[in-house]
Amino acid sequence: MVSIILPAGAQVLTGEVKYSVEDAKIELQNNRPAAADYLLTQNNFVDPKHNENYSALLKGQTNLNDRILALFSDGSYAVNYKSNLKHVFYYDKDGSFINFEIRTSLEFPYSSYKYSPDGELVNMSLRVSKDETFIFSPFGELLAHWVREKCYDENGNIVMTRTIMK
Secondary structure, X not given: OOOOOXXXXXXXXXXXXXXXXXXXXXXXXXXXXXXXXHHHHHXXXXXXOHHHHHHHHHOOOOEOOOEEEEEOOOOOEEEEEOOOOOEEEEEOOOOEEXXXXXXXXXXXXXXXXXXXXXXXXXXXXXXXXXXXEEEEOOOOOEEEEEEOOEEEOOOOOEEEEOOOOO
């Protein structure tokens, strides 16, 4: 059993739903959808709007008319089309397809499953709230536990931080 040990000063999140690491893992493994639709991924091996998307991101624009964008520190980015918010496409900085994510819902808590271009599961996440996310390997190993702006490993050590835009 894996447990997360938070620093003594850490705040505990409260809300309608609470998950332990084990609960989150079971939820994700029991509700795993079939692999990504190959036709959906095949049509997106290259971002058809790469120049427009990357230009918008460099200007700090993330909410466009028909899509929502996210830029990552390594230069890769995500495109989430408003016509289907349950699917997210990830591209490298040159617009080549990296991963595809399927969200089971848009309301918390929800699960998401990230696949490689060839349909292999990369990771699975349980998004408990806007402030808390569990991320597991395809084999159920805890990779990260985000609580607000801090990311903890399986031993409760902070391994990464982020800035949350309000």
